[in-house]
Amino acid sequence: MKAMIRVVLPQHLQTLARVGSEVTLQLDRPVTQRAILDALEAQCPVLRGAIRDYATGKRRAFIRFFACEEDLSHESPDAPLPEAVATGAEPFLIVGALAGG
């Protein structure tokens, strides 16, 4: 049975992808950052390059990943995410770092 994942996007990426604040994804387990981002980009191709750098494939410097009140930005992209994210009880938050502007 596939996991139902809730992903919350920052406002500018909602506008870019023409979606609401929360995007729902169906994923096989284990649910990881990489699996979520691959599925998100497949569903919203315009987000390719906006979260992960094209050249390196890594999280862009001013993007953070939060879930279950934890900062998961520096976790391995292939590490399983908390069960509450995998069950959809808690969303996976993609956040623009607070960096002025």
Place this chain on the structure above:
Amino acid sequence: MSGVRVLVGTRKGAFVLMADGSRKTWDVSGPHFGGWEVYHVKGSPVDPNRIYASQSSSWFGQIIQRSSDGGKTWEVPGGEKMPEPTDPPGSVSNKFVYDTSAGTGRPLTTHQWYDGTQHPWEFKRVWHLEPSLSDPDIVYAGVEDAALFRSTDGGRSWHELAGLRGHGSGPQWAPGAGGLCLHTILLDPANRNRMYVAISSAGAFRTDDGAKTWKPINRGLHSQYIPDPDAEIGHCVHRIAMHRSRPNVLFMQKHWDVMRTENAGDSWREVSGNLPTDFGFVIEVHAHEPDTIYVVPIKSDSEHYPPDGKLRVYRSRSGGHEWEALTNGLPQRDCYVNVLRDAMAVDALDPCGVYFGTTGGQVYASADAGNTWEPIVRDLPAVLSVEVQTLR
């Protein structure tokens, strides 16, 4: 009925300003892409409804936007779907990756950093978009860190023209205050194989073989801020302008010095003449008078505002040397804005219209070749670029 469309890129979005040929009453639309930096917006000379915009953000990277209806609606070309297996390799929207492939690319060098050490090449944003003179689906992009890219499918995919970076002088290229940016692209209307680019701070380059190979064209430039003031590479060229009827004659605003060449950049001579300061960013040529040029002198080092708090456009009707201040309608006290390198343009009506935007958010227009000025808008975000389309 003729008209004018002014395309304005700002720190917080793009704006489209429209007027009929009288250029008296303006309709303002925007912000488009609000909250994003829009370094440049430019329309195709072949199809005026085709407009490209460079939208970027330190958070979310580089987005290319395209309009097919004169800026009313926008789309990210190629952003609507994942590439199909049958699509050509590299058919990925917004992907600007330096070409290091064996077939067409060049190994990435390092470039010089501010402190003189070497620094890795990193893509940051598109500074300038230059649509082709003959095909609305072909567009060139000048990027930071400096390189030249081209799209032949309407901005859907981008490929580096690696011959420029492959010139071999990359380790001597250094960033200016705004970064290591390729900010000027001039296409020769008389010779489709000839193109000019300018890079801060490397200098000007020319190709005569359709961007396969490039040569630096900086002889005659003199810059005290590099170890050898007359070096082939290292000059901080701010902007180059050309009149399409005379493509071998170029005018340059350098980081100090206004320059002119009559031989496609093989040699330059200074034409700063009686300017109050020969530092500035913009330079533009009158649409109908190839020897009438405009600059906005700016005080430097690092102040980067008009001398004496007076915003003055200077016009030369003799291709340089002799300059007159144009002040009618421009603030002549307490003005401390800047006019950035891509923020001046002309229309092709008669009399020629001249437009420029400031970091204070004003866009000024003159419908009489600079004799008098009026603000179209006063309170936009800081203006990064101004382009004009003449609609007939």
